[in-house]
Amino acid sequence: MRVTVFSSQDYDQRFLMAICPDNIHFDFQDAKLNAQTAVLAKDADMVCVFVNDSVDKQVIDQLLKFDVKHVALRCAGYNNVDIDYAKQSGLLVSRVPAYSPQAVAEHTIALIMSLNRKLHKAYNRVKEGNFDLNGLLGFNLCDKTVGVIGTGKIGQAVCHILLGFGCKVICCDPELTTELEKAGCIYTDFDSLVAQSDVITLHCPLTPDTYHMINEVSINNMKTGVMLINTSRGKLIDTKAAINGIKGQKIGYLGLDVYEMEEDLFFKNRSNEIISDDVFQRLLTFPNVMITGHQGFFTQQALEHISQTTIDNLQRGAIGDVEHDTFL
DSSP states (O other), rough: OOOETTTTTHHHHHHHHTTTOOOOOEEESSSOOOOOOOOGGGOSSSEOOOHHHBHHHHHHHHHHHOOOEEEEESSSTTTTTTTHHHHHTTTTEOOOOOSSSHHHHHHHHHHHHHHHHHHHHHHHHHTTOOOOOOOOOOOOTTOEEEEEOSSHHHHHHHHHHHHHHHHHHEEEEEOOOOHHHHHHHHHOOHHHHHHHSSSSEEEOOOOTTTTBBBHHHHTTTSSTTTTEEEEEOOBBHHHHHHHHHHHHEEEEEEESSTTOOOOOOTSSOOSSSSSOHHHHHHTTTTTTTTESSTTTTTTTHHHHHHHHHHHHHHHHHHHSOOHHHHHH
């Protein structure tokens, strides 16, 4: 099997090649998959893509022209794939539905604690010999109300950690999880969660219904000084509305591991470039904003699981050991 891997990084190559079977030949490409780069898959039987690769109708048509039979996502989310058109066209699509929920959950907590206790500022101060504590005041997370939007595997892991901190955890999800209710979490509707929470953290997929769910209206309904965390998908938040919320002091803390226009920024070293995204640059000016570059998944265990599941999916797809409509 010839597999073209788009948006590949050194760590993708290292983890995939460590367990690569003899019947798979990987062609690692630095480029993102889109209508202009799809030609790189002209000799492939399958392609392997990541979160910011585009698998829209135009790309699917090109892949089919090259007789590509399978798109294997090495991630859980698939909002970047036109699933309906892929099914109509007979193109198999697979993903990694659960790799290491704890990885993203723990990164979420790291953002909460770093923003709260201002660890990034404290680190820089001490390096400069400045031990002044003024401006570093935080709050006890214990007894705070934390709203968790989305209680899939990652959301559940976040809930359990927060319960361990002594937080009151309220949740919003179309499907209630009995285990979380037994553990002490309380399910409510979106509007009530937004209004009650001291901290709000997002763990839901990006769909037409969740696009910009955090917007001017929902932000205005939040508590003044709320902490907002997003380690899910960037487009869940209307970034311009969030900036206005920060400027108006409605949002007291903003922690992002994702950004709605990250496709043109993340996963590359751009330290010697002029970043032309004015919205992103504006975010960086605020002292109460912390941004990481979509690294929530980035642990040893998660990468091992992602690589193993991706290769398993490629193998299963090649031998037809799957029902097309249920593979995703």
